[in-house]
Amino acid sequence: MNAATTNQGPLLTVDDLTVSFTTAKGRADVVKNLSFSVPRGGALGIVGESGSGKSMTSLAVMGLLPKGGSATGRISFDGRELTSLPEREMRGVRGDRIAMIFQDPLSSLNPYYKVGTQIVEAYLSHRSGVSRREARRVAIEALERVHIRDAAQRIDHYPHQFSGGMRQRIMIAMALSMEPDLIIADEPTTALDVTVQAQILDLLSEIRKDTGASLILITHDLAVVSEVTDDIVVMREGAVVEQGTTEQVFSDPQADYTRRLLDAVPRIDDEIGTLRTTAIPTVTGGTR
Secondary structure, eight states: OOSSOOOOOOOOOEEEEEEEEEETTEHHHHHHHEEEEETTEEEEEEEEEEBHHHHHHHHHHHHHOTEEEEEEEEEETTTTTTTTOOOOHHHHTTTEEEEESSSSSHSSSOTOOHHHHHHHHHHHHHOTTTOOHHHHHHHHHHHHHHOTTTTHHHTTSOOGGGGGHHHHHHHHHHHHTTTSSSSEEEEETTTTTHHHHHHHHHHHHHHHHHHHEEEEEEEHHHHTTTTTEEEEEEEEEEEEEEEEEEHHHSSOOOOOOHHHHHHTOOTTTTTTTTTOOOOOOOSSSOOO
């Protein structure tokens, strides 16, 4: 793990977070009065359909809101207030102590550079005084940790020489190279088939167990979080509709919207040849 923690409370606390954008029609709130916490070593799932505000929540935590966006409320990481942190200091937190895995590794990786070069450069940007040789060794070890075979050779390959699942593993390796305390995975399995999706989820669980890092898993699919997270926040139109432990939400959902999401999850005990569909009213506007 990274630097020593400063207290024994939750690693991340988000309190009354509102994310707003200025539009031609005035202010638009895309996240509204959101509160949650992530324990040290814990895993939280943030679930909701497109437009629910789940991705904007993660960008607010990372200090990466798009131009025109602003956040109010409190975001505390290891006892340190992030919303008022100068950008120079925030860069020391982002990527180092909080790492983010985006949903499309093909667009996140630069096609013109070898994957090893990209991991090494990310590592060196946070580790002054470290040699490139040492950074390369760390990159190879990170690739090995995410089960990429022949990592010492494949580190010199380009992104297009890997499958989609392998590229996602490379993004996870880049995050792991910094030994972060918190990993935010934003729809990390969306573009993958079900078999590779299961492998990536197993890998995230393995990493969490081995490193003690906390995890925020953002997804539109409740089935994805069922085996990985301890707690769930269900969002719709920028607001929380339900939150609780994963076991509670799955066994006894309180909100009608949550029940509809659960009804949309394919079940192994469904009759062969049948298809269950539950209509969820379309939400217009908003953001992911």
